[in-house]
Amino acid sequence: MSAQGHQNPASSTGGSDSNNTLTTSQQDASGRQPSSASAPSAQLTSWKVELRRNLRSFPDFPIPGIDFVDIMPLFANPTAHAALVSALELQISESFKGGRPDVIVGLDARGFLFGPGLALKLGVSFAAVRKKGKLPGPCVTAEYVKEYGKDLFQMQEDAIKPGQKVLIVDDIIATGGSAKAAHDLVKQLKGEVLGFLFILQIPGLNGRDKLGDAPVEILLEDA
Numbered sequence: 001m002s003a004q005g006h007q008n009p010a011s012s013t014g015g016s017d018s019n020n021t022l023t024t025s026q027q028d029a030s031g032r033q034p035s036s037a038s039a040p041s042a043q044l045t046s047w048k049v050e051l052r053r054n055l056r057s058f059p060d061f062p063i064p065g066i067d068f069v070d071i072m073p074l075f076a077n078p079t080a081h082a083a084l085v086s087a088l089e090l091q092i093s094e095s096f097k098g099g100r101p102d103v104i105v106g107l108d109a110r111g112f113l114f115g116p117g118l119a120l121k122l123g124v125s126f127a128a129v130r131k132k133g134k135l136p137g138p139c140v141t142a143e144y145v146k147e148y149g150k151d152l153f154q155m156q157e158d159a160i161k162p163g164q165k166v167l168i169v170d171d172i173i174a175t176g177g178s179a180k181a182a183h184d185l186v187k188q189l190k191g192e193v194l195g196f197l198f199i200l201q202i203p204g205l206n207g208r209d210k211l212g213d214a215p216v217e218i219l220l221e222d223a
């Protein structure tokens with residue numbers, strides 16, 4: 001796709017493209033160590049700035065009227081990629097206190113870009129929600145409607161054991177239809193949904209309202 005006409009939806013600080021990578025969750029996007037008790041929040045803020053400047057949007061994709069937020073630049077830039085995983089890890093520890101998940105559930109397909117890496121960092125399992133027809137063996141199924149279409153999601157029946165605590169992750173919440181279907185699948189498997197974690201939300205669609213009482217964290221909501 002041509003990048004002509006794209007814009008960065010929240011670039012106010014200008015870009016940088018150093019190839020530093022983070023070696024621990026205690027470094028910020030430029031490799032510095034936090035220096036005080038309030039450092040984690042400051043660090044999260046600086047990671048969010050890095051993330052924002054690695055997003056862009058394309059009007060009228062995939063259909064007219066949709067302003068498509070493209071997260072792929074986050075993965076093209078190792079500094080942003082590292083900031084993303086570290087920021088999500090920190091957000092989980094700050095937001096889901098005392099409720100460490102047993103399983104991270106990621107949504108097809110963009111939830112697979114960072115869900116497994118996040119699970120590895122936390123030392124927990126990863127389980128996939130896939131579009132219908134992609135998973136072998138017995139599956140549970142849920143239908144959903146999203147911002148630009150309707151589809152079916154599935155999980156393998158043994159992906160979650162009854163009683164396991166689950167955190168559902170995805171890149172974007174728009175209408176909330178995809179995330180709600182993922183929640184339905186986890187409930188069918190008798191998992192306990194601790195909450196949801198997204199990188200960003202599409203404003204004006206009230207996606208949160210579909211997700212009931214479970215906590216919903218959106219990394220770039222206030223950034």
Ligand SMILES: O=P(O)(O)OC[C@H]1O[C@H](OP(=O)(O)OP(=O)(O)O)[C@H](O)[C@@H]1O
Nearest residue numbers: 108109110146147173174175176177178
């Ligand atoms: O809140 P909603 O209205 O349900 O929309 C959000 C979903 O839409 C996008 O996925 P998409 O279905 O485009 O699939 P992809 O990740 O395979 O591109 C996005 O990655 C979310 O999963």
Ligand SMILES: Nc1ncnc2[nH]cnc12
Nearest residue numbers: 067068069147172174202
């Ligand atoms: N506007 C949007 N941009 C990117 N991904 C989306 N998924 C649903 N709505 C979207």
